[in-house]
Structures are given as C-alpha cells and as structure tokens.
Amino acid sequence: MKAFTSISLIFCGLLSACGGGGDSNNTVVETSVNAGIDLQITEKSEFIITAQGSPADGTFTWQQVSGPSLDGFVLDGAEQTLKAPDVKTDSVIILRVSYQSTGSSAVSDDISILVSSNNQLPLVVVTQTSPETLPSVYKDTVTLSGLESSDPDDNGQIDSYLWQLLSGPDLDIASFNESTLSFSHPLLESNANLSWQLTVTDDEGGEASTQYSMTLNKTNELVDANAGADKNVEEFEQVTLDATNSETVTDTYQCKWQQLTGNAETLINSDQCTATFIASDVDTQTTLSFEVTVTDSKGRNDTDSLFIDVSPKALGLINDSGVGECFNNAQRINCGDEDFPAQDAELGRDSYANDLEKAGKGNLAFDYTKLNEFADEVGDDSSDFTCIRDNLTGLVWEVKSAASGVVPSTVLRDGQNHYIWDIGDTTSGVTTAGGANTTCPSNTDCGLRTYIDEVNALDFCGGTNWRVPTYNELLGLIDYGKQGQRVLIDESFFPNIPVSGAINSVNLPYWTSQTAADGTSLSQAYIIDMSDGNDLAYPKENAAYVRLVRSR
Structure with a gap:
C-alpha cells in the first residue's frame, strides 16, 4: 500500500x-x-x-x-x-x-x-532404570523411563508421555501418563516377552513414538502364599487372618488356615483366605502362630505363617464385676482364705477400689459422673441429670426418662419403650423394622435404627453419635455385687428401669450391637438381662429395651 x-x-x-x-x-x-x-x-x-x-x-x-x-x-x-x-x-x-x-x-x-512454525518432532528414548541388577525376578520393581527423551527445538520441551503395553501379561500399573512407568515383576510359569510403545508430545503438539521390548523370566515356585504381617492385639479383640495377597499363576486358588501354637482359638472360615477369631482372655502377653496353605487349581501349594501377640487389656479400660465380698460354699467369708483363694473380690480393679482416685461416684471401682442435657457435669447427688459419663471407659450413657404413659402413648426416651434389632448388615439375617406406634411412640417404625436417628437428631446430651452398645460395653454396667436386688445396675445413676417381665419371656432384656453367630441365619443378636446379668442369643424380630451409648 x-x-x-x-x-x-x-x-x-x-x-x-x-x-x-x-x-x-x-x-x-x-x-x-x-x-x-x-x-x-x-x-x-x-x-x-x-x-x-x-x-x-x-x-x-x-x-x-x-x-x-x-x-x-x-x-x-x-x-x-x-x-x-x-x-x-x-x-x-x-x-x-x-x-x-x-x-x-x-x-x-x-x-x-x-x-x-517449523516444529521439530521430539526424540523418544526408553531406558530401564530398575532393578539395579538385571535380569529382574519375581517381586522386583521394574521401572521404565522416558526422561532421556528430548525436544530438539531450542526453546522446546516435552509436554506429555503415553505408555502402551502392546503385548505381554496383565500388569498392575498405577499410571500410563508419567515420564516413568513401574510395575512389580509378576509370577510367571514361563518367560514372557513384553512390547511397549512410548509416545511423547512436545509443547507445540508434535508427537513421536518408539517401541521397547523386554523379557520377564519365569518363576521357579508357582504358588506364593502370603499370610500377612505379624500383629499385636488385645484380648477379646476380633482378629482377621488375611491371605488374599497370595499369588498363583492360575486364576483361582484356595486357602486353609491352622493354628500352630498358643491358646486354642476358634477360627471362623478357616477354609477361606480371610478367617477371623476373637482373641481369648489372657493374663499375660501370649504369642499365637498360624499357618496358611495356599493351593492353586492344579494342586500346587505353598505355606506361610505369622505370629500374633495377644496382650491383656489395661486395668483401667474396663469396669470390674462389682463383687467386693468373698464366699465359701455356704456363706460370706473374709477374703484371703487359703481354702478359697483368688476370688473375684481379690482380683482386678475392684480389689483396689479403696485406693482409686475417682472423678465421680459409684460402687467399688465404678466411677460415674452425672451430666445435664447439655453434657455439663452436675453434682453427684443431683436428681436432675440426663446422661451418665463412665469415667473409666470414657463412654457416655443415655439415662431413660420417667414413665409417661402406656406404650405406645409415651415420650421418645421413656424407659418402657422397646424395639426390634435392625441395625446390622441387611444381608446377614436382619429382619425389617417393627411397626410404627407398636412398642414405641414412633410414627415411622419401632426398630433400633429409627430410634438412634431420632435421638441423634435432638443433639441429645451434646452428641449426635449415639449408638447401640457392644456386648462388652453393656456388660460393663452390670454390678454383680447387687445379686438378690431387682436389677444388677446402679439405679441411683440409671433410674426409670421398667418392670421386670413386661415383655416376652426375659425379665429385662437390653440389646447389644453384636450378632450371635449361630452358623446359619445370623438372625439373633445378644441381649443382656439387667435383672441377673445373663446374656442370651435373642431373635432379632423380638422386641427388647435399649440404652444408647456414645463416645465422648
């Protein structure tokens, strides 16, 4: 122009x-x-x-x-x-x-x-950087690197990497889009040739690729049993034995567990790769050993073992029995009698009750503190309280409200209300919830799940994590020193207990969260009878009382 x-x-x-x-x-x-x-x-x-x-x-x-x-x-x-x-x-x-x-x-x-723009395509280079000693063997971490790839343009750089396995066995690889790629050398029945392709892209969109071949060697032992790591557990704890990290070259394999040493434990599902048992009561640390045999579909097998150290629970973590007296075959006697040694009153936390420094009050070693509706502490002698804190376990317990009418014309937390057990896995024999306004005042249903939700919705006593207690938690409230009384629980801290025998055939059944493993339907859960302290595998469709608990 x-x-x-x-x-x-x-x-x-x-x-x-x-x-x-x-x-x-x-x-x-x-x-x-x-x-x-x-x-x-x-x-x-x-x-x-x-x-x-x-x-x-x-x-x-x-x-x-x-x-x-x-x-x-x-x-x-x-x-x-x-x-x-x-x-x-x-x-x-x-x-x-x-x-x-x-x-x-x-x-x-x-x-x-x-x-x-006259973009020069990148130069692609693949190197194997690990293991240091080649060839790799089973369980080695194999790493391929594309970091030596480059962009010949003066101001160019590599923007992305894409790895592809063109041929070879299936591998467990976390990412195909990094500059390096790693995998564990698999269990192989014969040598395997792998072919890789690495494509790199520069910052101007130019792509270039190269292929890389490698060989993975076969493994002499074709079954690798893995019993898992050694464990440290406490008595009464559920222990899981897990051999699912075992490997075979066949698609399927079977596991068989057996105990080698230690107190005899009852193994559940011992013929499966995941088995469980409840660690039995021990007074001192005890070592258990278990072995798993893994067998592939061609009959080849391997074994592996692990050790489990079981420790007694600390004295201050659970309540004692509440028994403070000793007896012979007919009557009460002074503790320390050589003919009737090691009685309950002479053992455990209760035997040190007079020496314990309590935060609240309670019989022998029991230590309870009364809380108001906001979870604030009130006086030990107060009659106006809503919850109880167990100062030994740290658990906070629901205190039932007084009788307000005839069920179901009652208030939400009336001690007379009772519920069916519907809080567990619905595939394990749990029944449906009870009908509305039957054994409780709920317009939804009279199942434990609904009751828990209703109490949590109130932010009751400063918490929204209320739940049904476990077997041991509920049993921890039982005071066997009250034998012969109406209930084996301290009514000065847990008032408004209903009349014995008002429902079903058990005097005062209270639900726990623990299903009774009857071997078939799992249709029963444990209850504890607050009138005598006995436990019972109780049908989940039957109604029972409940006292909710939460952690602080």
Missing part, C-alpha cells in the same frame, strides 16, 4: 518582482511511502524489507505494530535485514514504516509478515 500527502509551492519569476500584479505558478507536490509486498517466511530465517518513498529526499523509520517480538526496533533506513523469531504456532507480524520529506507531514505504510 502506498501513502500520500501534498503541499502547494509558489514560484516567483526570478527576473520580475513578486508584486501584486505579477504572475505566479502554484505546484502541488505529493509525499508517498510504500512498505513493500507482504511476506511469508519460516521461523528463525533471515529476510529483507525495503521501503520506497517520494520525493526522494525523505527519511524512513520502522517500528513493530504487533506479533512476536523482533530485536532492534525502532529502526531507521529504507532497507532492513531481520531474523524471524522462534514461534510455537504460525504467527503474523505487522511492521510499519514512516516517511517524512522536507517540508511535508509524515506518511506511513504497513507490511504483514506471516511467520510459519
């Missing part, structure tokens, strides 16, 4: 005066500039731009208007030799030349320069 401007010049005759009556000539002179034709060039190449201006006595000035930056601007002179920048994508640079001749205004013209 050419730009123009013009001026008027008054020429006077050299031989005549330039007076008012003389003749004159008015001449218009145009100023123009042309930046040249638009260019198309390749990145990092040299190119020349040349401008033309008229009249010829003017000066040229170049500046960059837009696009990737060029070095050296502003520039003076009609002709310039420039070097195209390094660009990631095709780009347009606009340059402007300004021209000014003597006595005229400046004019300008633009030139467009299309700079084409």
